Amino acid sequence: MTGFADAVARAAAAGRLVVQPRMGMASPLEMRAGLLAVRDADASTVGTLTVDSYTRVGDHRAALAALHDGARLNGYPIVSHHPETTQAVLDGLTGFPVQVRHGSADPRAIFGALAAAGLDATEGGPVSYCLPYSRKPLRDSVEHWSEACENFSGHLETFGGCMMGQLCPPSLLVALSVLEAVFFRFHGVESVSLSYAQQTNADQDAEAIRALRVLAGRFLSDVDWHVVVYAYMGVFPRTPAGARLLNDNAARLAVRAGAERLIVKTVAEAHRIPTVDENVAALESAAEAAAQAAPEESFVDTGVLAEATALVEAVLELPGDPGTALLAAFRRGLLDVPYCLHPDNAGHARSHIDDTGRLRWSSVGAMPIPRSSVDRSGPAPDSAGLLAALHRVAHLHDARTR
Amino acid sequence: MNNLVLLSGTASDSHTWNLVYLQLLLEEAGHRVINLGACVPPVLLADECEAEQPDLVVLSTVNGHGYQDGPRALAELRGRPGLAAVPVVIGGKLGTGGPEPAQADALRAAGFAEVFDDDTAIARFREFITAHALCRTAGTAS
Numbered sequence A: 001m002t003g004f005a006d007a008v009a010r011a012a013a014a015g016r017l018v019v020q021p022r023m024g025m026a027s028p029l030e031m032r033a034g035l036l037a038v039r040d041a042d043a044s045t046v047g048t049l050t051v052d053s054y055t056r057v058g059d060h061r062a063a064l065a066a067l068h069d070g071a072r073l074n075g076y077p078i079v080s081h082h083p084e085t086t087q088a089v090l091d092g093l094t095g096f097p098v099q100v101r102h103g104s105a106d107p108r109a110i111f112g113a114l115a116a117a118g119l120d121a122t123e124g125g126p127v128s129y130c131l132p133y134s135r136k137p138l139r140d141s142v143e144h145w146s147e148a149c150e151n152f153s154g155h156l157e158t159f160g161g162c163m164m165g166q167l168c169p170p171s172l173l174v175a176l177s178v179l180e181a182v183f184f185r186f187h188g189v190e191s192v193s194l195s196y197a198q199q200t201n202a203d204q205d206a207e208a209i210r211a212l213r214v215l216a217g218r219f220l221s222d223v224d225w226h227v228v229v230y231a232y233m234g235v236f237p238r239t240p241a242g243a244r245l246l247n248d249n250a251a252r253l254a255v256r257a258g259a260e261r262l263i264v265k266t267v268a269e270a271h272r273i274p275t276v277d278e279n280v281a282a283l284e285s286a287a288e289a290a291a292q293a294a295p296e297e298s299f300v301d302t303g304v305l306a307e308a309t310a311l312v313e314a315v316l317e318l319p320g321d322p323g324t325a326l327l328a329a330f331r332r333g334l335l336d337v338p339y340c341l342h343p344d345n346a347g348h349a350r351s352h353i354d355d356t357g358r359l360r361w362s363s364v365g366a367m368p369i370p371r372s373s374v375d376r377s378g379p380a381p382d383s384a385g386l387l388a389a390l391h392r393v394a395h396l397h398d399a400r401t402r
Numbered sequence B: 001m002n003n004l005v006l007l008s009g010t011a012s013d014s015h016t017w018n019l020v021y022l023q024l025l026l027e028e029a030g031h032r033v034i035n036l037g038a039c040v041p042p043v044l045l046a047d048e049c050e051a052e053q054p055d056l057v058v059l060s061t062v063n064g065h066g067y068q069d070g071p072r073a074l075a076e077l078r079g080r081p082g083l084a085a086v087p088v089v090i091g092g093k094l095g096t097g098g099p100e101p102a103q104a105d106a107l108r109a110a111g112f113a114e115v116f117d118d119d120t121a122i123a124r125f126r127e128f129i130t131a132h133a134l135c136r137t138a139g140t141a142s
């Protein structure tokens, strides 16, 4: 087990949810101060080093220019900072695991830089860091991710449980999370985590996380794995109270469904990059909510597991290794992410939120999902309807706390 | 006139819900839209503009690098002989710390026809495209 996975396992054994921020700033001094504050927060924490957008798209020249001009970046440019600089950022933090979070369809330079800095935990995936993050062909991403995984010996989390941040029905999130983890394992990674992002309905989410655990048990029995929940990844409440409520509900969801780790969101989410203090407050608030929640044994089955199983099996039955199978699956539309503009996504699937607040399919394209799961009663897909769906969770939480 | 809008993300920005939404909004207002999607480098943007000759270019970015990526995109467009005059607007969450009026003014000074970076963005944009369409109609009629 890696230092990162080990810390998560120890907390889980003690019945504590590990909480983690999304945090990255360009300045090494600020980055270090942020990591220290997270370590010292009143919660079981692991640290995060979030990489900026220039580094994500491989434009290291623009990242260097920004550092040179003192322009603000939305993250830490780990490839552009000297390895010794990053080592100094981490100096004395031994025993405090730090994960590098990026969003890159070609992660090779980032994997190299984090290893050079002595780090061993990161995340992403050939699909989840291509379709929503890049205009690179999926084929290139699969190739780059294969190479990066072959040379990697740490802990790797799939971002497949987040696709587009919002409005992706749970079965597809669960399937992609499992499929990317299977891809990692095929390429020699022995410690993985599977992600699931909180969506629009807590019962549906709990059912999805249970489905994720069932499928991980079935397809990843020979590697070390745990489940990480992301606090809502779509449009966030604008009020501090609404944002806190949604973040706390994510912590309750994680505990209820037996996840080991949670990545939080702050009161600044809807507006701008959060400060260190806002991150610490979100971590402590989530830890408190988690401490008061309890795991649940049974969940209502509305078919998430059956749908996700059908998707995973359909892909793994395709010829070739998992990367080849994923490519073929997207080409044929067996996997099809709603509202994703990437040219390698079929783009026939659509989704909506029904009256009970659950995510439903409006159409499934060529995915092997039974027609009975399709609900055609959704609202008209005009700009107002789309904006209402995107803001539904935010509005509900802002209203509930007023 | 063909009422064509070229809609694009910026070089470092992968957000697309903004683009999906703006495409619908523009189409509902009667415009034809070419949506280039996310992570569009300046050269690709300029190539597409040369090929399509849009009446308006709309840049949308929310990742916080707008003050850097916006001017780079505009400079590439203005460097192409056929694109010296096409109006270009930009909007979204342009910096990392909320709206900054001084930076928005700098973008206008750099040559953006309008900057939409705060809570009034969509209301002002609707007015802008209505006025823009009227202008174009007047222009072709005379």
Ligand code: B12
Pocket (backbone or CB within 6 Å): A022, A024, A050, A051, A052, A053, A056, A057, A074, A075, A103, A132, A133, A162, A164, A165, A166, A233, A234, A235, A236, A237, A268, A269, A270, A271, A272, A273, A274, A390, B012, B013, B014, B015, B016, B017, B018, B021, B022, B058, B059, B060, B061, B062, B063, B064, B065, B089, B090, B091, B092, B093, B094, B095, B096, B097, B098, B116, B121, B122, B125
């Ligand atoms: C969903 C989301 C994602 C998804 C995006 C999936 C996808 N492909 O689209 C994922 C998870 C992949 C993602 C990734 C990242 N994200 Co993001 N994301 C969001 C989130 C939660 C919602 C955005 C959204 O869907 N909005 C719905 C659309 C319809 O609205 P909108 O984009 O806000 O646009 C509105 C206005 O801004 C305006 N507008 C936008 N453009 C234009 C243009 C014109 C001309 C006009 C008139 C108006 C206009 O009109 C729209 C409707 O009102 C926001 C925070 C939030 N709002 O709650 C963060 C946010 C935008 N993300 C942010 C960041 C930084 C990133 C990352 C860089 C990771 C990171 N460091 O945290 C990466 C992007 C990588 C890259 N290469 O750039 C920051 C930006 C910070 C800032 N600007 O200060 C935000 C604000 C979160 C935060 N507080 O840190 N993200």
